[in-house]
Amino acid sequence: MHGDDAKQTYPPLNTLKPVAENVWLVDGPLIRFGPPLLKMQFPTRMTLIRLKTGDAFIHSPTPLKPELRAEIERIAKPHWILAPNRLHYWWTPDWKAAFPAAEVYLAPRIKEQAGKRIDFPSLPLDRDSGYPWDGEIATISVAGRYMTEFDFFHRPSRTLILADLIENFEPDKLSIGMRLLARLGGCLAPDGGMPRDLRATFSNEKTELRKAVETMIGWNPERIIVAHGRWYESHGASELKRAFRWLLT
Template sequence: MFPTLTPKHPEEVMVIRELEGQDIITCSVPFSRFGLLRIGGRGTIIRMASGSSAVFSPVALTEHVKGIITALNSPIKFIIAPDLEHHIFLGDWKAAFPDAKVIGPEGLQEKREKNVKTKDTSKVDFVFTPKNRHNPDTFPEFNAEFETQYLPSHPNREIVVFHKPTKTLLQADLFFNLPATQQYEKERGGATQGILTKLFLPVWSTEGDAIWQKRFTWYLLAGRNRDEWKESLRRIDRWDFERVIPCHGDVIDTGGKLVFRKLFEWFLNGG
């Protein structure tokens, strides 16, 4: 459907990882912006204490993934589209799990309704808005395990999610952790192929002082409303997370809070 962005044969290149000792499964795939910039893509399935599961930023629903969900005996109860960009495969998941509730930002339903390929699966059951951006009551089963923070002034309207039992932060475009080695593990050329990819690696890296990503966020992403960003990021900083699962780039299994504080220190310290 989207040949310049997503792999034509996701079953062949998807890397599925079950996090040790946790009810978390990551589905990592190649994903190239403009067909050239290798940033990777990732969907995450979390099995909740209730026995149901939630999927964050769903990627291709392959037969292998369907088999895993069946083996878990944990049907998908919630589908979280974390911003206006991470919804390409939402319709496939909704069709497979019609009772699942869709959670997304304002504007997502309207965007999907304008596209003939997605308008029939466009309903968003809970919509994040500026008025309810601070951990609203979505659904009791969801709120029992997750906390949320919405950044309406993010260019993509970002919803950040915290899974309390596993101390895991899930985010789509809040920050990147390139290179996307996990997501290009099965793809020819690897995670750093191409001039455009090499050009942007320093911008979206968390290594060292990460100064380029800090500047990119401060001046470009948050330039229109830094006060709102400061408020949201300080609320996120109060969450007790250790792991960070980004949609773009490698999972940070330990030390995720330290990386977060490094990237957003200008917001957290009053900048």
């Protein structure tokens, strides 16, 4: 790993890190995303939840290194692999190849975006209930013009799992230019939130977005795992109210 990459990510990478009972996260490598002259560097993160059956729920998979695969196989059997929005699918084919019996669930527009990269059978994320994990994990859809994101709440540990709905980039992990972009974008820690460009795609769906956020606040999460930047280890409901104050007031 390059020195700059190590500074901007959350080492150690590609290894299970305990979050709560039966919940782990994996910090992944940097990706670069955005318009050609304004590309930002994003640290990546996936979440693994082990259900009572021993089956694993894999959210937003990061690269599947041999060491990580061995770690996972020691604690659980990957049963569901979830790509929660149209931007969070890239490593899904690698996981499906490694665990062919696992079911892949895709958010709307992923097949359109991925093209031939998704060439295997999959199931749709297209509703808020009726999934095999419903007993332990609640599902909620957040639909905007650009993308629909599916978010999840692990009831036993009170862990909320988001992808891009909140981003929380730490200043000391960014260059001066990236720090300015994150501040302007409304996603600079400790005041992370929904990026302003993503907010704009919900201009006609604010009522639905507000209902979704209010539902998540009502779940009273203790912690919030986000895919990009520092995650929230405590006071999850308060962090939701802070991050979405522009929407709720």
